Amino acid sequence: MSKPIFERVAILGLGLLGASLAHAVRRGGLAGEIVGYARSLETRDRVRELGFCDQVCDSAADAAKGADLVVLCAPVGAFGALAETIAPHLRTDCIVTDVGSVKSAVVRDVSPHIPDGVHFIPGHPIAGTEQSGPDAGFAELFDGRWCILTPIGAAEDDVSHTADRAEVEKLARFWRACGSNVDFMDPHHHDLVLAITSHLPHLIAYNIVGTAADLETVTQSDVIKYSAGGFRDFTRIAASDPTMWRDIFLNNREAVLEMLGRFTEDLSALQRAIRWGDGDALFERFSRTRTIRRSIIDAGQDSPVPDFGRHAKPGDKKA
Numbered sequence: 138m139s140k141p142i143f144e145r146v147a148i149l150g151l152g153l154l155g156a157s158l159a160h161a162v163r164r165g166g167l168a169g170e171i172v173g174y175a176r177s178l179e180t181r182d183r184v185r186e187l188g189f190c191d192q193v194c195d196s197a198a199d200a201a202k203g204a205d206l207v208v209l210c211a212p213v214g215a216f217g218a219l220a221e222t223i224a225p226h227l228r229t230d231c232i233v234t235d236v237g238s239v240k241s242a243v244v245r246d247v248s249p250h251i252p253d254g255v256h257f258i259p260g261h262p263i264a265g266t267e268q269s270g271p272d273a274g275f276a277e278l279f280d281g282r283w284c285i286l287t288p289i290g291a292a293e294d295d296v297s298h299t300a301d302r303a304e305v306e307k308l309a310r311f312w313r314a315c316g317s318n319v320d321f322m323d324p325h326h327h328d329l330v331l332a333i334t335s336h337l338p339h340l341i342a343y344n345i346v347g348t349a350a351d352l353e354t355v356t357q358s359d360v361i362k363y364s365a366g367g368f369r370d371f372t373r374i375a376a377s378d379p380t381m382w383r384d385i386f387l388n389n390r391e392a393v394l395e396m397l398g399r400f401t402e403d404l405s406a407l408q409r410a411i412r413w414g415d416g417d418a419l420f421e422r423f424s425r426t427r428t429i430r431r432s433i434i435d436a437g438q439d440s441p442v443p444d445f446g447r448h449a450k451p452g453d454k455k456a
């Protein structure tokens with residue numbers, strides 16, 4: 138158990154990410170007090186029952202008051218309004234951060250509301266599951282995963298010239314104590330990288346599962362009964378929270394459209410290779426992608442099944 142890094146951590150939004158963060162903060166003893174806010178009474182009551190916050194407030198302003206760390210954990214489309222609501226109540230010198238899956242739009246929406254003397258340091262833990270809500274949270278979610286911080290004005294991998302250098306380092310220390318590895322990027326670069334590694338895969342999953350569900354010649358029960366490994370993996374991703382993902386696509390539009398354009402061209406090339414029986418082209422492509430998978434495993438970015446960080450929680454029965 139470490140010494141607390143913050144006196145009062147306010148977590149606004151108590152779904153998968155907010156709840157997991159509260160659990161991780163408690164596990165590490167990283168805060169004197171964990172205060173939570175959720176929009177609905179039902180969630181607030183459930184969080185009181187689950188007991189992972191020391192206090193659950195009925196308003197975001199009350200939760201943020203007196204906090205030296207405020208973490209926005211709602212869907213990214215809600216961040217601007219949340220920041221506006223809490224702004225007058227923020228303690229001077231407090232750090233405001235977030236866990237949103239896009240960064241440029243968050244900087245655009247939140248920065249205008251941040252008062253002088255408050256440090257806004259956007260962040261994104263690259264850790265999640267397809268589950269949502271407060272019951273889905275667990276302390277191990279961030280263990281061994283990357284958390285990307287995108288301090289405003291910092292070049293990639295270099296936070297030395299941000300005005301908030303000491304605060305950036307404090308926040309990085311906090312995420313490390315939550316189990317993460319920390320990296321720095323500028324928001325634009327983050328959005329491009331995540332567009333290909335996270336957002337496009339989700340779009341493809343939503344689309345392929347939707348296509349299968351709409352087929353007339355293959356019934357839905359055929360799809361469910363004979364769902365092979367590949368399709369099954371897509372259905373897990375396509376079960377992710379619709380509000381969260383709507384907000385991600387609306388707020389990372391340009392980067393996603395750029396990656397989607399490239400993807401569509403590459404898909405057309407595969408289509409052509411199949412049509413013309415060009416086995417060499419298919420073989421070359423599949424061999425190249427196999428190397429990527431091996432590099433991910435070699436880099437320790439994939440874990441053996443069952444993967445508690447992604448598919449299940451410790452204590453869950455093996456499927």
Ligand SMILES: NC(=O)c1ccc[n+]([C@@H]2O[C@H](COP(=O)([O-])OP(=O)(O)OC[C@H]3O[C@@H](n4cnc5c(N)ncnc54)[C@H](O)[C@@H]3O)[C@@H](O)[C@H]2O)c1
Nearest residue numbers: 150151152153154210211212213215237238265266269270
């Ligand atoms: N789920 C993932 O895999 C994952 C991973 C990394 C980052 N994120 C980011 O974390 C954030 C939260 O995602 P999650 O998976 O915890 O979602 P979730 O649906 O489990 O939880 C979101 C919470 O925010 C609350 N909320 C919704 N609208 C709100 C509003 N207008 N004001 C205040 N609260 C509101 C919801 O009631 C819910 O409690 C998102 O910004 C998402 O992009 C998610």
Ligand SMILES: O=C(O)C(=O)C[C@]1(C(=O)O)C=C[C@@H](O)C=C1
Nearest residue numbers: 238262263264265266267335447
């Ligand atoms: O594993 C999953 O279920 C996830 O989708 C997690 C995932 C990802 O794409 O890797 C989803 C969104 C994030 O912002 C970060 C992580």
